[in-house]
Amino acid sequence: MKWEIVIGLETHAQLSTASKIFSGASTAFGAEPNTQACAVDLALPGVLPVLNHGAVERAIRFGLAVGAKINRRSVFARKNYFYPDLPKGYQISQYELPVVEGGSLTIRVGDAEKTVRLTRAHLEEDAGKSLHEDFQGTTGIDLNRAGTPLLEIVSEPDMRSSDEAVAYAKALHALVRWIGICDGNMQEGSFRCDANVSVRPVGQKEFGTRCEIKNLNSFRFLEKAIDYEVRRQIEVIEDGGTIRQETRLYDPDKDETRSMRSKEDAHDYRYFPDPDLLPLAVSEETLEAIRKALPELPQAKQARFAASYGVTAYDAAVLTSSRELADFFEGAAQKADAKAAKLCANWITGQLNARLNDEALDITQSKVSAPQLRRLVDRIADGSISGNAAKTVFDAIWAGEANGEDAADIVIKNKGLQQISDAGTIEKIVDDVLAANAPQVADYKAGKEKAFNSLVGQAMKATKGKANPQQVNEILKRKLSS
Amino acid sequence: MALTLDDVKRVAHLARIAINDAEAKATHAQLTGIFELIAQMEAVAVSAIEPMPHAQDLVQRLRADAVTEANQREQFQAVAPQVDAGLYLVPKVIE
């Protein structure tokens, strides 16, 4: 039987606020345990929540960026369950009326584009952390993370392969960073996915029974967990079994998913509107102000790069994979003509990108700045240096041999890399070469094309490689044919 | 919609309150009386009425995103049943 895979993702993005969603404690990562858990986070008797403006603003920013509906009135509810990392015995979340509803995200797998619909995005608080090691027979609870604002972004079950799921997760990851609502640090848990996975025979309308795989905090784990889960489900069904709806955990060491014992209890979260919080209202003015402050979004920027700089669709997509990279490109290519802009794009996606990868740096840490790269590109475009020499210049700037916007010019001068492009000078050199190499000239005239290359080589050798090879070619050709 | 003895045991577990059979039976009898009182609500047609979750029809006030709380771990953990190395300790959690 042929199987179709159906995947929906629930993504938790920690919002990049300074303080928590309902308290004034810091959200900074990595502090000593429980030093950033204030009275409200600890749920001391009598404490109350007050909603953080920064979290609301970021949720709306996201909603606008995915073309969703922003609910003018949304409600916070209590999700009741007992767990030691949940101090109040309930999580404050949005249930019936989330702040963001609908919207969509465009993903790209290979050459194909696909739109993934979003169900909703709602605000909620993160739980603390349970540490299972080092405490004989007990679990240690650190509540620093408790109350960190989360945006839970729920997709429709629109993805049909782990590749699509990963592409969606990556696009979402890029977007939340792009609009500055989440730092996207997956090692620190700032961006984590739950995958709802089911399979059904191709052609069947109804969805199969799904399993939810919790807390996938890398794209690789997301892919492997889905792949494993799909194999497992198909095997179970093909062996005549049925899939039980359940929550599963991915074990990266064993590369398998397993049922979560702690979630086996029949869920009854007893949601009800939190009486400590009033309805969240979003005014037209608030919405407009956030809309105005929203940066140009990746897709719009991609289209603009292609239209106004003439870069290819592929390059435009690469250059808009992060806002920092796009800013770097625009910093380098501003007011450039099509040729220079194209060169900027090539250098960024080629040489520069390779160096960043080699040294595990991101674009903001590039040792060649955007203006420096532009000067380099300009010198290639105006014929001052050859492509080969340009690589030398790039390496020199990268190594810190010259600073400032005119670093390229300094390196060219210091290393004597200036191309000889003066026609008179080259003509004189060519005349000398022709005079000194009569046999080759004769060979060429007799139809031996190879002799031409030898003459070019002689001319380049005479200028120690600095002559503009294109000019040498042209002049040589003209002289030989006269 | 009569409350059953099983309902009592189910919600006691949901609420994480240990309850033995005798207690459950006694509780069941009392809750049955209370739910008879509550059943008076059924006498009124409510379909056209908006629920009233708050005494005042107001909207949520927002707090500026600023860190206002300093570390008070020592004071807070002074009243904790079991701590070690700054962590609250609980019986082993199995995921």
Next chain:
Amino acid sequence: MQPEPQLATLRQLSDGFAAGKFSCVEVTQEFLNKIKELNSSLNCFISVDAQRSLAQARAADAQRAAGKAQLLTGVPLAQKDIFCAQGWLTTCGSKMLSNFVSPYDAHVIERFNAAGAVNLGKTNMDEFAMGSSNETSFYGPVKNPWDTTRVPGGSSGGSAAAVAARLAPAATGTDTGGSIRQPAALTGICGLKPTYGVVSRYGMIAFASSLDQGGPMARTADDMGLMLNVMAGFDARDSTSLQRDAEDYTRELANPLAGLRIGLPKEFFGAGAAPDVSRAVESAIAEYRKLGCETVEVSLPNMALSVPVYYVLAPAEASSNLSRFDGVRYGHRARDYTDLTDMYEKTRAEGFGAEVKRRILIGAYVLSHGYYDAYYIRAQKLRRLIAQDFTEAFKQCDVIMGPTSPSTAFKIGEKAGDPVQMYLSDIYTIAVNLAGLPGMSIPCGFDSGGLPVGLQIIGNYFAEARMLNVAHQYQLATDWHQRAPKGIEEIAR
């Protein structure tokens, strides 16, 4: 004439301090002595900490000497044990918090500290404010000073009994379904539940968040105004705290009442109340007519629903509010357990008393899957009907009056085995909380057995100053509020 400090009102104490008649330390010590003498029989206080109280009194004397006194500087007040007070054991009447020394102050405590008031101690209460008789306290029942075989009402029974027995000139209370007004009525003192949102709930241990409201309990309307001046006001830490201009709640006390329209809901004057209670309330209304007030019959047709609605909404909120008591971060933890679930279940089974558990179970049930709409949503809809009844009524009148409680103080143990009967004793007070309105109880006479009867005065939203005026004018014309339980005047001397 200046009365003995123990019989003085807050205002008289304040004047006495200002005139140098006595010091804050002297007055505080005197109250502490009386508490020591009487608390064993009345059980009003859960915690008394003489050293702390006297330190505050000394600081108050220093402030007075430095000419920096405010009106309540040095005045000793009892605090209901539901308010977190830094360094004080704060138990909420529960075994669950029997070891909880609060690391922080409630907003109300902060306000009183800033006003220079002295904390005399933490008063006994029904466990987590769930009760109408003070019998559900882990610390044992409070006795009514008018008859120690009877309950003082609840849940603010310790505060009420302490003020009635002159162990404190005034106290704080909280009122979710009548917990200030009913014990005030049953002990012959005054109590005011303000409009929901006027007093911050920050640091006030939550029972039912959408209904809970703190307020003053004292012997005169004037003193309640003085206390409310300190307790009321915006607090950014409570999302339901109302942003309003500060007001002087005593500003209208002296206004004449001529022309005041008093609404008398026919539902308050049916067969429900004991005859002695109705008689006392009716003579109080006759007194108001003498003061120039008009009376109009109004109707609160859905009032009978308030008890069932309340017993859905309050337990629902409570079941969730009390989930934080899990033995992990503070409070009681069971000694023996096999695993995490066992730890939770034993801790909570041991830490909570029967009434609290009952309400948690009711709440968990009405919120659980399949029952939410039938119970919780339906109750919220009816809540709106009940609130709308008041809106209609207030089109015809300025205040509403009736009995606070259908009976006077009942015997300890009389209703303890019958929760439904106990719940029905709040029949006249609950609707006010559901609507979020201010409500008050003042003494208005006695039954044939010499037990006090309370008159309930309900105002429109934010009408506290007017209600205090209404109460104050009555207290100028009558002396019910000055009556003390037998033996108290002797004890005071």
